[in-house]
Amino acid sequence: QGNLVESGGGVVQPGTSLTISCAASGFTFTNHALQWVRQAPGKGLEWVAAVSYDGRDKYYAASVKGRFTVSRDNSKNTVHLQMTSLRNEDTAFYYCARDRSKTSSGSSLDLWGQGTLVTVSS
Amino acid sequence: DIQMTQSPSSLSASVGDRVSITCRTSQSVSIFLNWYQQKPGKAPKLLIHRAVTLQSGVSPRFRGSGSETEFTLTISSLRPEDVAIYYCHHSYSTPFTFGPGTRVDLK
Numbered sequence: 630q631g632n633l634v635e636s637g638g639g640v641v642q643p644g645t646s647l648t649i650s651c652a653a654s655g656f657t658f659t660n661h662a663l664q665w666v667r668q669a670p671g672k673g674l675e676w677v678a679a680v681s682y683d684g685r686d687k688y689y690a691a692s693v694k695g696r697f698t699v700s701r702d703n704s705k706n707t708v709h710l711q712m713t714s715l716r717n718e719d720t721a722f723y724y725c726a727r728d729r730s731k732t733s734s735g736s737s738l739d740l741w742g743q744g745t746l747v748t749v750s751s
Numbered sequence: 752d753i754q755m756t757q758s759p760s761s762l763s764a765s766v767g768d769r770v771s772i773t774c775r776t777s778q779s780v781s782i783f784l785n786w787y788q789q790k791p792g793k794a795p796k797l798l799i800h801r802a803v804t805l806q807s808g809v810s811p812r813f814r815g816s817g818s819e820t821e822f823t824l825t826i827s828s829l830r831p832e833d834v835a836i837y838y839c840h841h842s843y844s845t846p847f848t849f850g851p852g853t854r855v856d857l858k
Contacts, residue, residue: 664847666795674787674795674838674849688845691752724794736842737785737800744794 631656631740633725638745646713649745651725656740658706659683662728664738665699665710667721677723678710682731693719715749722746753777753841755850763858770826772853774839779819783843786815786824789852790835798837799824831857 637649651663665677678699679688687699698711708725723745726738754777764770774784782802787795797806799815802822812833814825826833834857839850 666849673852674789674840676840676847676849679845679847690846726795729800733847734842734844735783735801737797737806737840738787738795739797739800739806741794741796 631727633727633740633742635723635725635742635745638723638747640748640750641715642751643716643749645715646711647715647747648709648711649723649747650710651708651742653706653708653727656727659703660731662731662733662736663699663701663708664726664728664733665708666724666726666738666741667719668724668744669718669721672721675721679728679733680708681733686732688733712747715747717749720747720749752846753780753843753848755839755841755848757837757839757850757853759853760851761854761856763856764829765858766829766831768829770829770833770855772824772837772839772855774817774822774824774850776820776822776841780841780843782818783841784815784817784822785840785842786813787838787840788833788835789838795838826855829855829857 664679680699701708725742727740728736730736786799789795836852
């Protein structure tokens, strides 16, 4: 059925950058779009970004557009989220999730990682 | 952007009760509405996709209905393991929004 494992979270200062990654296994990586969803501690789910199966199409939430970049390496079955100009309000668990299809529109997230915590604090 | 609301925000019910959660969207999302269950400390789990389709491996006690702007998740007979927060989510167009969640507890 597959597995997603996020890594790279940690404590960073406001204004700095961090890249988190998600390693996929157990399924055909190029058959699926991938998304990042975050959840501030004790809060609800917030969609962050999506990337199509081939990496050509990328979409971002308004709250991160221009600061975050999603990318994927289909040769290594990994997806990355490069985060710059981090703010206190970016503090959250970041989940990597697999779309049921090659593109995110009209799809749903049928496989999730365990999440990685990013804390932005001075 | 499409706004999502869920009602109620929380509920308490007894084992065996029928439970319904409503999700409304600010504009039509056709059938592109999904439901997720999240238990404490865990990642969300897909229950229902495209409004009415039960995800493989999910208990048939869960049922989705609705279209356009109003959707319902029904648990036919509540069990202790159903204690969780339930989120609706649309994938009609970006930004893909989640509802605020409905907390389900046991009475």
